[in-house]
Amino acid sequence: MNAPTVSAPTRTEILSVEDLAVEFRTRSGIVRALERVSFRIRQGETLGIVGESGSGKSVTAFTVMGLLDRAGKVTTGQALFTTEAGKQVDLLTTPEKELRLLRGKELSMIFQNPRTALNPIRRVGKQIEDVLRCHSGLKGQALQERAIASLAQVRIPDPATRYAAYPYELSGGMCQRVMIALALACSPKLLIADEPTTGLDVTTQATVMNLIKDLAVQQNMAAVLITHDLALASEYCDRIIVMHAGHVVESASTHTLFTAPRHPYTARLIASTPEPHKTFADLLPIPGNLPDLRSATLPPCRFSGRCDRHTPECDQPPLPNTTVAPGHQVACWHPLE
Amino acid sequence: MAKTSKGTIIAQRLLSSLPTVIGVVIVTFLLTRALPGDPAAFFAGPAATPEAIAEIRQTLGLDRSLPEQFFIYLGELARGDLGNSLTTGQTVVYDLTTRLPASLELTLAGLAFAIALALPLGILAALRAGSWIDHGVRILATAGVSLPTFFTGLFLLYVLYFRLGIAPPPTGRLDILYSAPNQVTGFYLIDSLLEGDLELFWASLTQLVLPAITLGLFALAPLARVTRAAMLGVLSSDFIRTARASGLPPLQVLFGYAFRNALLPVVTTFGVVFSFLLGANILVEKVFAWPGIGSYAVGAVVASDYAPVQGFVLAMALLYVVLNLLIDMLYVVIDPRAGVET
Amino acid sequence: MNETLRHARYVMGENLVTFGAFIFFFAMVLFAIFGEAIAPYNPLASNSALALQPPSFAHWFGTDELGRDVLSRVIVATRLDLGIAVVAVALSFVLGSILGTCAAYFGGWCDRIISRLIDTLMAFPLFVLAMGLVAALGNTIENIIYATAIINLPLYTRVVRSEVLVQRQAGYVEAAHLVGNGHLRIMGNHIFPNVLPVTMVHISLNMGWAILNAAGLSFIGLGVRPPTAEWGIMVAEGATYIVSGEWWLALFPGTVLMLAVFCFNLLGDGLRDLIDPRMRT
Numbered sequence: 018m019n020a021p022t023v024s025a026p027t028r029t030e031i032l033s034v035e036d037l038a039v040e041f042r043t044r045s046g047i048v049r050a051l052e053r054v055s056f057r058i059r060q061g062e063t064l065g066i067v068g069e070s071g072s073g074k075s076v077t078a079f080t081v082m083g084l085l086d087r088a089g090k091v092t093t094g095q096a097l098f099t100t101e102a103g104k105q106v107d108l109l110t111t112p113e114k115e116l117r118l119l120r121g122k123e124l125s126m127i128f129q130n131p132r133t134a135l136n137p138i139r140r141v142g143k144q145i146e147d148v149l150r151c152h153s154g155l156k157g158q159a160l161q162e163r164a165i166a167s168l169a170q171v172r173i174p175d176p177a178t179r180y181a182a183y184p185y186e187l188s189g190g191m192c193q194r195v196m197i198a199l200a201l202a203c204s205p206k207l208l209i210a211d212e213p214t215t216g217l218d219v220t221t222q223a224t225v226m227n228l229i230k231d232l233a234v235q236q237n238m239a240a241v242l243i244t245h246d247l248a249l250a251s252e253y254c255d256r257i258i259v260m261h262a263g264h265v266v267e268s269a270s271t272h273t274l275f276t277a278p279r280h281p282y283t284a285r286l287i288a289s290t291p292e293p294h295k296t297f298a299d300l301l302p303i304p305g306n307l308p309d310l311r312s313a314t315l316p317p318c319r320f321s322g323r324c325d326r327h328t329p330e331c332d333q334p335p336l337p338n339t340t341v342a343p344g345h346q347v348a349c350w351h352p353l354e
Numbered sequence: 355m356a357k358t359s360k361g362t363i364i365a366q367r368l369l370s371s372l373p374t375v376i377g378v379v380i381v382t383f384l385l386t387r388a389l390p391g392d393p394a395a396f397f398a399g400p401a402a403t404p405e406a407i408a409e410i411r412q413t414l415g416l417d418r419s420l421p422e423q424f425f426i427y428l429g430e431l432a433r434g435d436l437g438n439s440l441t442t443g444q445t446v447v448y449d450l451t452t453r454l455p456a457s458l459e460l461t462l463a464g465l466a467f468a469i470a471l472a473l474p475l476g477i478l479a480a481l482r483a484g485s486w487i488d489h490g491v492r493i494l495a496t497a498g499v500s501l502p503t504f505f506t507g508l509f510l511l512y513v514l515y516f517r518l519g520i521a522p523p524p525t526g527r528l529d530i531l532y533s534a535p536n537q538v539t540g541f542y543l544i545d546s547l548l549e550g551d552l553e554l555f556w557a558s559l560t561q562l563v564l565p566a567i568t569l570g571l572f573a574l575a576p577l578a579r580v581t582r583a584a585m586l587g588v589l590s591s592d593f594i595r596t597a598r599a600s601g602l603p604p605l606q607v608l609f610g611y612a613f614r615n616a617l618l619p620v621v622t623t624f625g626v627v628f629s630f631l632l633g634a635n636i637l638v639e640k641v642f643a644w645p646g647i648g649s650y651a652v653g654a655v656v657a658s659d660y661a662p663v664q665g666f667v668l669a670m671a672l673l674y675v676v677l678n679l680l681i682d683m684l685y686v687v688i689d690p691r692a693g694v695e696t
Numbered sequence: 697m698n699e700t701l702r703h704a705r706y707v708m709g710e711n712l713v714t715f716g717a718f719i720f721f722f723a724m725v726l727f728a729i730f731g732e733a734i735a736p737y738n739p740l741a742s743n744s745a746l747a748l749q750p751p752s753f754a755h756w757f758g759t760d761e762l763g764r765d766v767l768s769r770v771i772v773a774t775r776l777d778l779g780i781a782v783v784a785v786a787l788s789f790v791l792g793s794i795l796g797t798c799a800a801y802f803g804g805w806c807d808r809i810i811s812r813l814i815d816t817l818m819a820f821p822l823f824v825l826a827m828g829l830v831a832a833l834g835n836t837i838e839n840i841i842y843a844t845a846i847i848n849l850p851l852y853t854r855v856v857r858s859e860v861l862v863q864r865q866a867g868y869v870e871a872a873h874l875v876g877n878g879h880l881r882i883m884g885n886h887i888f889p890n891v892l893p894v895t896m897v898h899i900s901l902n903m904g905w906a907i908l909n910a911a912g913l914s915f916i917g918l919g920v921r922p923p924t925a926e927w928g929i930m931v932a933e934g935a936t937y938i939v940s941g942e943w944w945l946a947l948f949p950g951t952v953l954m955l956a957v958f959c960f961n962l963l964g965d966g967l968r969d970l971i972d973p974r975m976r977t
Contacts, residue, residue, distance in 0.1 A: 084598055121601035128599075133592040136611055138618075138690055147610070148600045183690045199600060377816030385832040493713065496965065500958035502908055504915045505931050505950035512938050512947075523939075633823025637912055641935065652916045655831050667828035671820045678819075 029099060031207050031239040032081070032124075033057040037094035037109075039073075039080055046311035050076050051263045053338070053348075054094070058256075060206070063233060063240045065254030065271070067247055067286070071307050073263040074243045078209045081108055082126055083116045098124065101206065122152040124207040125200035129215035131192035135184040141195045142168070142180030145202050152203045167198040171228060190221035194228065201232060208233065209241045214249065226253055247290045251275055256344075259283045262307045262319035264336075269345040279341055279352040282320050318349070326351045360686055367682045374675055382668040383427045386660075387420070436668070437661030441654060446665035450647055454669070455540025456527055457639065457646030461631050463543075463562050464569030464638075468627070472574045473620075476581025477613065483586055491578060499575035503634040507568040507641035514564065521564050524642040532557050565642040572634045573627045580623045584616035591615075618689055624681045632670055714966035720959045727774040735768035739925045748942050758944035760930075761937065762923075769925040770949050776926050777956070780837065781906035784844035785899060791845070792852025793895070797883050799853070800860035810857075814850045822847040826909055830918045840919035844906050855898055859891040866890075897968045904960030911953055927953040 039051040051073045058064045066074045079085050081096050096108040101123055108116065108124075120126075128134045136144055145164040149155055155163055161180070168176035171194040184192055193213065200208060210229060214222040230253050233240040244250050250257050251271055258268040259282065267280040278284045288301040305323035308315060317334040321327045331350050338348045402410070411417055418426070430436070436446035479491035514521035522529055527542055535545035535554055542558035588594065589612055597607045636648035643649065647666055654662035686692040727734060737755075743763035751758040757766035799810040817825065829843035863869065864887065872886045911928030914920040920929050927949040934946030 082599055084595065117601045117603070119601065120599055126599040128592060128596065130592060134596045136593045136597070136615070138615060138688070139611075147597075147602055147606065151600075151602055151606070185691050196596070199596070373812070374815060374819045377812070378819050381816060381820070382828070385828050492965075496961045497958060500904060500908075500954055500961050502911055502915075502928070502931070502950060502953050502957070504912065504928075504935075505946070505954060508931065508935050508938055508946050508950065512943055516939055516941065629821045629823075632821035633912075636823065636827065637915060640916055651827070655827070656917045660831065663828060663831045667820070667824055670824040674821050674824075675819055 028059045028061065030057055030059050031099055033097045034077075034081065035095050035097075037077070037080065037096065038092045039076055039085070040090050040092055041088045042090065043088060043311070048310045049263060049315065050089070050310060051080070053336075054260075054263075054265050056258050056265065056268060058207070058239045058241060060239055061234070061237045062256065063230070063242060063254045065250035065257040066241060066243045066260060067250050067257055068245065068260035069307065070245060071262075072260040074245075074260055075211055076263075077260070078126065078211050078241065078243055082120060082124065082209065083108060083111070083113065084126075098207070118152070121148050121200075121205070122203045123205050124209070125203075125205040126209040126211065127193070127196045127200045127213050129212040131196045131216070132184060132189055134196055135192055135199075137184055140181050140183060141187070142182075145195070145199050148199055148202050163202070167202045168195070170201070170232070171195070171198040173198070188221075189217050190225060193217060193221075193225050197225070197228060197232070201236070201238075204236055205238065207239045207241070209243065211243045212245070213242070214244075214246075222249075229253075247286060248292070259286065263310060264319050264348060265346075266320065266349070267345075267347050269342075273342070273345055279345070279347040280320075280349050281324050281326050281351075281353060284353055360692075363686050363692060364683055367679060367686070371675055371679050375672070378668070378671040378675065379428070379431065380424075382664060382671065383424055385667065386427070386664050387423065436665035439654065439662045440659045441657050441662075446662050449650060449662060450665055450669050453645060453647045453650050455537075456644060457635060457648055459527075459541045459543065460562065460565055460569065460638070460644055460646060461628075461635055463566035464631055464635075465573060465627070467566050467570030468573035468577055471570070472577035473581050475574075476578045477585050477608075477616075479578070479582040480585030480589060481608075488582075491582065495575040495578045497575075498571050498578075501571055502637075503568055503572050504637040504641050506571060507565065507638055510564055510568060511641070522560050524564075525561075526643050526645050527561055528554075528558055529561065565638050565644055568641070569631060569634055569638045573630050576623055576627055576630070577620065580620050581616065584619040585612060588612045588616045614688075618685070621681060621685050621688065624684075625678050628674060628677045628681075632674060714962055714969075717959045717962035717966065720955060721963060724774055724778060724956060724959070727771050728778045729775075731772045731775050735765075735771045737765035737768040739764060739769040739772040740923055748937070748945075750942075751944055757948040758942075760933070760945050766930075766944060766948050769930060770927070770952050773925040773927050773930065773949065774952075774956075776837075776920070776924065777907055777911065777928075777953070780841055780844065780910040781903050784841045784906050784910070785848060785902055787841070787845035788848035789852050789895065789899060792849050793856045793888070793891075795849070796853040796856025797860050797888065797891075800857045800864060801879070801883055801887070807857075810853065814853050817846065818850050823909060823912060826913060827916070827918065830913055835918055835921075837919050840910055840913055843913070844909050847909070848902055848906060851898060851902060852895065855895055856891055859894055860887055863887045863890050897964055900960055900967050901964035904957035904964070907953070907960070908957050927956075 034057070035055050037051055037054040038049070041048040041050050054073070054077055056064065056066075066077065068074050076085070076089070080089070080091060085091070091109050094109065097105050098108050098119070099105055100119070106115075106119075108119075111119075135141060139147075142161070142164045145167050146160050149160055149163055149167075153163070165176045165180050168179055173179050173191065173194050179187070179191070179195075184195070187195065197213075208229070213229065214225055217225060226249065229240065229242075232238070242250060242254055254271050256268065256270050257274050258265050259274070259280065260266065261282050267274065267278065267283045269279075274283065275287060278287055282303075285301065285303045289303055291297075303323060308319050308322055316322070316332055317336040318324070318331050321331045324331075328351065336348050337350065338346055339352065340346050341352060434447050436450075438445055439449055442449055475491050475494070479488040482488055511521070511524055515523055528534060532554055535542060535549050535551065538545050538548055543555060543562070546552075546554040546558055593615075594607060594612055597611045602611070635646070636652060638644065639646045639648035640652045647669065651663055651666035654660070654666070741764065743759075746755075746759045746763035747761055749755055749759040749763075755765050755767065757770060760766055760769070795810050795814075799807040820828075826843040826847045829846060830839045833839040833842065860883075869882060869886060872882050877886070910919070911926070911931075914926050914928035915932045917932070920926040922929065922933065930949035931946045931953070934942070934944075934949070937943075937945050
């Protein structure tokens with residue numbers, strides 16, 4: 018195993034997403050799933066994307082990966098990715114052929130429900146080999162050794178034996194480790210983890226998250242953690258962006274976000290998160306639901322229908338995106354003080 | 355994890371087909387005794403004297419109780435005695451075994467044709483779900499299963515042989531100009547190749563094409579439908595997303611990952627497909643004068659020659675049991691999860 | 697109810713093919729009921745002067761070797777072909793429902809015996825079994841019906857059994873029990889109505905198959921005998937003439953047979969979309 022080479026982290030920007038908008042064409046109308054989504058992430062940094070289900074977290078990830086299904090269309094924006102070779106490419110306009118060569122090699126993704134995310138009738142070692150073969154050109158013995166090394170790297174006990182296991186023979190936590198091994202086999206520069214602990218036992222959740230964090234630090238890799246779990250994000254992320262109904266409502270460093278949230282939604286979200294000293298009665302539910310994204314008359318601020326600070330001014334486009342402090346943006350007319 | 359070894363699973367499957375075989379034997383026995391009126395008279399044939407009938411009644415054991423008769427029947431089966439055919443004058447077992455290869459060759463050729471067409475169509479329909487290709491395949495599949503095989507066969511014959519003169523006449527496995535290859539496998543296609551006789555191979559192939567297509571069209575529908583459904587299910591599954599996110603080449607994702615998984619439900623429908631094929635086989639053989647066991651049975655039915663019909667039913671049922679067993683084993687081989695306690 | 701109607705209209709409008717099948721279905725029913733009145737000629741009247749005439753204005757589908765009008769014979773045959781299929785499917789539906797409901801409702805030995813019986817029937821290639829049954833029971837139309845009913849029995853028994861198994865767990869069955877309803881009453885009044893929609897789909901798909909089977913049996917000389925008009929036997933009789941160029945003898949009855957089966961299969965598909973869109977494959 019390679020010794021971790023923590024050279025002084027060169028904080029180059031890995032991914033910069035600007036003004037991304039995505040639409041889905043469905044039978045019941047056009048769903049404006051993402052609008053004005055911007056964020057950046059640097060090498061060695063862990064960025065959290067937090068929001069309720071349906072807020073567009075996963076769509077953002079899939080768009081960046083070029084895995085949107087055919088109904089989805091990128092209408093505006095760019096996603097600049099700095100490749101290994103130091104070139105900047107826009108992931109949104111890169112042809113699928115070239116994008117495919119980046120996926121799994123320079124940008125990887127892991128998913129929720131690891132048991133179904135692996136091919137049920139192929140040995141896990143072979144699945145890792147498939148990825149290595151297509152990106153590294155390794156063959157035969159060397160290929161197998163690399164695959165086993167990848168399994169060892171994610172601390173799977175007895176990797177040489179596990180290499181020949183089928184997913185159904187492994188526990189959920191083991192499967193997620195295999196998924197991580199698969200994603201990191203080619204040492205990508207960016208890892209997107211989409212709800213990586215959903216569907217796992219509570220005890221395994223921490224193990225898996227620590228593993229991701231350790232490996233990210235070790236490989237000086239940028240990581241995006243997508244989760245609905247604020248507590249999880251607060252523990253593992255350097256910066257957090259909060260999404261609501263396809264908009265980024267606030268982005269800040271983790272500490273700032275939790276100590277001084279400026280967007281009413283962020284504040285609500287924090288108030289509704291369970292913590293050890295809170296009783297159930299302390300938890301504040303957020304009133305209302307996500308607005309219907311198919312509606313032609315979506316208000317500029319998509320939180321306005323649920324917001325107690327709502328004024329007529331809020332219905333005037335465009336919604337501001339104010340930098341309230343260095344590295345702290347809020348998309349609100351009336352941010353909290 | 356408790357997991358039974360593949361050998362044990364296969365042995366279990368073999369054992370579990372035993373009751374089925376017993377059931378089949380009981381049903382065919384009941385069929386031989388279900389003849390209306392006097393079975394002995396039927397077996398003796400229309401021209402038999404009363405003495406001959408009485409003698410047959412005794413040799414058949416029809417004067418004894420039903421359970422006794424059943425054991426006699428079992429004994430005969432064990433000796434490989436299915437009676438004699440009145441029309442050919444041979445034992446039924448001899449007739450069936452000499453004609454079986456022709457039927458098998460036709461059935462397998464039909465299956466091969468159906469698979470060769472159904473799998474790509476099903477995959478295509480799944481990849482373009484909702485498109486005109488998908489609707490086309492759906493209608494084609496429904497039409498395919500609606501075709502009366504005997505009518506399709508006649509229609510193809512009329513157009514391709516009578517009108518266009520492309521296909522050879524429906525004279526069985528070979529044109530009368532050729533003589534059959536030495537029997538090794540009983541499959542003319544293979545035997546002619548073993549002899550190195552390409553002309554003979556071509557001759558038997560051209561004879562086989564039309565009946566095989568007729569037969570295959572009928573089996574096309576269930577295969578195409580299941581392939582489409584299975585592919586649709588697999589393509590939207592999580593592990594395909596993982597494969598795409600890992601940057602695997604599209605062809606590897608489609609065939610190495612998606613298709614292999616989709617194959618599992620397809621294999622399980624082979625049972626139904628064979629039931630279709632073996633039944634339709636009878637009609638196709640009659641239309642194309644194919645000298646298999648189907649046309650043999652039809653000839654026997656028309657001549658009220660019952661022993662061959664019953665022997666045929668038993669043989670087909672046993673063949674079907676064996677085929678189902680093979681399908682089961684194929685499944686065990688290709689699905690690593692087979693035999694896992696869930 | 698309004699919702700269902702709207703959905704029905706949606707399925708119909710969405711799928712013109714289903715609509716066409718519906719029209720064809722009504723035409724068939726008309727022919728089956730009023731066949732003799734609609735047919736332009738007597739289907740059995742032979743006239744050697746008119747033997748083997750190709751299709752013309754007087755005889756749209758031509759005439760056969762005995763000078764009988766093929767069109768009239770095809771029309772009149774509708775009743776027999778549909779009749780066989782309807783009776784056979786009805787028989788196997790009723791018997792299969794009873795067996796399936798009993799197997800699922802009582803479980804245990806009852807289930808084991810019924811399932812074993814069904815498995816044994818399924819161990820035969822079904823058309824072969826039908827052929828063996830007709831050959832053994834005797835070469836009559838009734839026996840064609842019985843044979844077709846028997847080979848369809850496994851389908852209904854299985855479908856009903858698995859549906860009832862699901863329904864049996866439902867809360868309302870338990871409730872009906874507690875209120876003091878007897879077994880028969882629960883099965884008949886409570887469970888079965890809930891199982892019916894799914895079986896309806898199968899009935900439609902099954903009708904086409906039953907017609908095919910019956911026609912196939914008469915094609916090989918079982919059941920229906922000349923001079924009775926029936927599609928399968930007409931194709932068989934026409935087959936001898938096809939190689940001498942008289943194609944219309946086999947083509948018209950064969951095409952109508954095919955359309956009839958196609959029609960039922962399409963209706964079954966439409967019905968499936970109507971009742972449960974998720975079942976669509």
